[in-house]
Structures are given as C-alpha cells and as structure tokens.
Amino acid sequence: MKTPALLLTLTLALVACTPPGPKTTDANTINLDAKPAKTAALSVTTLSATRGTLDATRTVTGTVNAARDSNVAARASGVVTRALVQEGDAVRAGQTLVQLDDTALRQAADSARLSLQSARINLQQARTTTAGSGTALQSAVQAAQANLQKAQATAAANRDLYALGGLSRADLNAGEAALAQAQADLAQARNNLTQNGRSGSGSLALLENQVQSAQVALAQAESNLANARVRAPFAGVVAGVTAKVGEFVNTGASVARIVDPATLDVDFSVPPTDAVSLGAGRTVTLSSGGRTFTARIRESSRVAGTDRLVPVTARLTDAALPVGATLQVRYTVQLGSGTIIPASALQNDDGGNAVFVAENGAARRVNVTVIGESNGRVAVTGLPSGARIISPVPPSLQPGVAINVTNSAERAK
Numbered sequence: 518m519k520t521p522a523l524l525l526t527l528t529l530a531l532v533a534c535t536p537p538g539p540k541t542t543d544a545n546t547i548n549l550d551a552k553p554a555k556t557a558a559l560s561v562t563t564l565s566a567t568r569g570t571l572d573a574t575r576t577v578t579g580t581v582n583a584a585r586d587s588n589v590a591a592r593a594s595g596v597v598t599r600a601l602v603q604e605g606d607a608v609r610a611g612q613t614l615v616q617l618d619d620t621a622l623r624q625a626a627d628s629a630r631l632s633l634q635s636a637r638i639n640l641q642q643a644r645t646t647t648a649g650s651g652t653a654l655q656s657a658v659q660a661a662q663a664n665l666q667k668a669q670a671t672a673a674a675n676r677d678l679y680a681l682g683g684l685s686r687a688d689l690n691a692g693e694a695a696l697a698q699a700q701a702d703l704a705q706a707r708n709n710l711t712q713n714g715r716s717g718s719g720s721l722a723l724l725e726n727q728v729q730s731a732q733v734a735l736a737q738a739e740s741n742l743a744n745a746r747v748r749a750p751f752a753g754v755v756a757g758v759t760a761k762v763g764e765f766v767n768t769g770a771s772v773a774r775i776v777d778p779a780t781l782d783v784d785f786s787v788p789p790t791d792a793v794s795l796g797a798g799r800t801v802t803l804s805s806g807g808r809t810f811t812a813r814i815r816e817s818s819r820v821a822g823t824d825r826l827v828p829v830t831a832r833l834t835d836a837a838l839p840v841g842a843t844l845q846v847r848y849t850v851q852l853g854s855g856t857i858i859p860a861s862a863l864q865n866d867d868g869g870n871a872v873f874v875a876e877n878g879a880a881r882r883v884n885v886t887v888i889g890e891s892n893g894r895v896a897v898t899g900l901p902s903g904a905r906i907i908s909p910v911p912p913s914l915q916p917g918v919a920i921n922v923t924n925s926a927e928r929a930k
Contacts, residue, residue: 562909563922564906568856570853571888572851574847579843583780587774588771588774589749590769591615592744593768594617596764600616604758610749615772628738637728661707668695668696668700672696747760750775756775779837782832783803783831785828799813804845812832852888852896857895870884870887871884872885872897874904874905874906880914886898
C-alpha cells in the first residue's frame with residue numbers, strides 16, 4: 518500500500534510552507550538570542566585607613582655574663598703549694614686563692630730586714646762618735662782660749678816690766694813666743710772642731726742613705742713575699758681554678774677566675790637598623806625557664822661586627838641568673854610612621870605596591886610606598902588618612918569595577 522508514504526510527504530510540505538513565528542523557551546532551553554543580563558556589583562569589605570606608628574617586636578638570644586669577671590693572675594713566679602678554693606666557692610675581697618712556694622722569698626725578706634737593722638746600727642754609732650768627738654774638740658777650743666788669755670796677760674805684764682828695766686830681753690821674747698803659740702793653738706783647735714763637723718755630717722748623710730736603701734729593699738722583699746699569695750681582687754664566686762698543686766706558674770699567668778654574681782649583664786646582638794632604637798637606658802624583656810625579667814641597656818657600640826650585627830649589653834635589674842646562661846631577649850623597635858593598613862589590603866604587581874579604595878560605588882587603585890611591615894600590618898605613604906580601603910582584596914577586583922560594600926570597619930587592625 519502507498520498510503521503512509523503519501524501522508525509523510527504531505528506533512529513535510531506543510532511544515533516547509535509554514536511562516537516563521539516567535540521562538541519560545543522552557544526551563545531547560547537557553548535563549549541564545551536574548552540580550553545579556555546587567556553585570557552585578559562585586560561585594561567587598563572596607564575599613565578606614567589611619568595614620569600611626571608601626572612597631573615591631575623582635576626576639577633574639579642573649580647570654581648572661583658577670584659585669585665584674587676577672588682572670589686572676591699570679592704576681593710572682595713559683596711552684597703552687599696549695600689551692601685553697603675550688604669552683605663554686607664564695608670568696609671575699611683579698612682572700613687567698615692559691616699559695617705559691619715562698620721559701621726563697623721569705624729568706625730574701627729576712628736578709629733585707631737584717632740589712633736594714635745593720636744600717637740603722639751604723640748610723641747610730643756614727644752619730645754617737647760624731648757627738649763625742651765634737652764635745653772633746655769643743656773642750657780643746659775652750660782650753661786654747663783660756664791659754665791664749667793667760668799668754669796675753671803674761672805678755673802685757675812682761676812688756677811693762679821690760680819698760681821699767683825689770684825684765685830681760687830674753688824673758689820678753691819668751692813671753693811673746695808663748696802668746697804666739699797660744700794663738701796658733703786656738704786656731705788649730707777651732708779648725709779641728711770645724712773639720713770634725715764637716716766629716717761627721719758627710720758620714721751621717723751617707724749612712725742615712727744606706728738606711729733608706731735598706732728600707733726600700735725590705736719593702737720590695739715583703740711585697741714579693743705577699744705576692745706569693747694570689748688573692749681575690751673582689752668579693753664573688755670562683756668560676757674556675759686553673760693552677761694545680763706542684764705546677765710552676767710564671768708571673769702574669771692566670772690561676773683562677775672570679776665573677777661577681779651580684780652585678781649581671783646580658784649580651785646580645787641586633788641588626789644595625791634595630792640598634793638605632795636601642796640606646797642606653799632602654800628596657801628590654803628577658804625570658805628564661807618560664808620566668809620573665811627586665812634589663813636596662815647599658816651600652817651599644819653601634820658598630821656592626823664581622824657577623825653584620827651590633828653587640829648590645831643590658832644590665833639585669835631584678836634577677837640573679839647563672840653566669841653563662843642563655844635566654845630570650847625581646848625588644849620593640851619603631852619601623853616608621855605613616856598610614857597603617859592590613860597586609861591583606863596591599864597589592865604588589867608590575868606596577869608596584871598599591872591598594873584599592875572604595876569611591877562612589879567603584880574600586881580605585883592607589884599607588885603607595887611601603888615603609889615597614891610587621892605582624893600583618895603595613896605602614897605606607899601616599900594614602901590619605903580616612904580612605905576606605907578594600908580588604909581583603911578579591912582576586913577578580915580590577916580598577917573601575919562596580920562594588921558593593923557589605924561590611925565596613927572604623928580602622929585598620
């Protein structure tokens with residue numbers, strides 16, 4: 518039968534002749550010819566940028582050291598006979614730490630003491646002799662003066678008698694000769710007295726110098742003897758004893774180490790940029806064994822060492838820690854002043870650092886200069902205080918894109 522074929526042919530012909538009408542869609546059909554819908558605004562959150570100072574807290578390792586720490590040296594050479602202290606002992610200033618063999622030094626001191634005694638005896642004897650001689654010579658002068666007076670009287674009487682004819686020429690000459698002799702004897706007596714005084718003075722001065730030299734020698738010998746005892750220069754704790762009994766030590770060799778635990782310093786190092794903020798008097802925080810202490814900076818060299826770090830010394834103010842202990846040192850430095858924003862608001866690309874601000878329902882890109890960053894906060898310049906910055910920044914955010922602020926904070930945290 519040919520009826521089904523005929524019906525299909527008639528149906529296709531009717532479809533081909535039907536004029537086009539409007540297209541309809543259902544829920545599962547995409548209308549490709551429809552106009553695109555208007556793009557929705559991008560939802561963002563903003564906060565207010567504020568001016569301020571950005572600080573940063575640093576943590577470094579420090580070491581406890583005694584402000585008074587001395588390697589005690591021997592001041593004499595000798596064999597160690599006794600070590601009177603050991604590590605950990607508390608000592609007072611002047612206490613003997615190590616005893617050196619002082620046999621020869623004692624002998625030298627005894628010899629110097631005897632030499633001084635002899636010099637003093639010689640001086641005393643010379644003074645006695647000089648005084649005795651002076652007395653005898655003074656008596657001789659007095660006797661010569663008496664003889665001269667007598668000879669003068671005799672000579673005068675002889676002259677009177679000779680003028681009266683009662684005395685011979687020979688007797689007159691004898692009287693005159695006796696007068697001349699008396700005068701010569703007095704001059705000699707006076708000269709002997711003068712010479713004795715001069716000689717006595719010279720001898721006494723020489724002997725006095727010998728006494729002074731003997732005193733100096735004795736003082737030196739006693740000092741050498743005292744140096745055989747190596748003593749603590751100050752009160753503290755023995756940190757170590759290097760001298761051993763029977764060992765010979767030379768002058769200047771270290772025999773023990775003393776530290777003063779009452780005055781402690783903490784030494785640490787910081788970058789040069791941080792050292793600028795750590796001047797004398799600044800306070801730092803220390804932590805050790807779960808406890809917290811404070812220290813005040815005593816000095817900073819401001820000159821970096823070979824490790825490019827600057828050494829800093831702080832004095833412990835309220836703690837007694839073991840010398841050599843390590844601890845954590847915390848300090849705060851100022852990174853700079855500017856507009857403070859959260860790090861999540863900062864963008865960095867080929868155009869440099871920038872932030873997006875919300876203005877009139879759109880995002881605007883603002884270039885900024887970073888001063889410093891710490892703990893999720895950034896200090897920048899180029900951004901006015903009070904600007905509404907977008908944070909966090911959506912990945913699809915572009916300059917000029919319409920935005921919808923869904924949440925707003927007063928200031929950057």
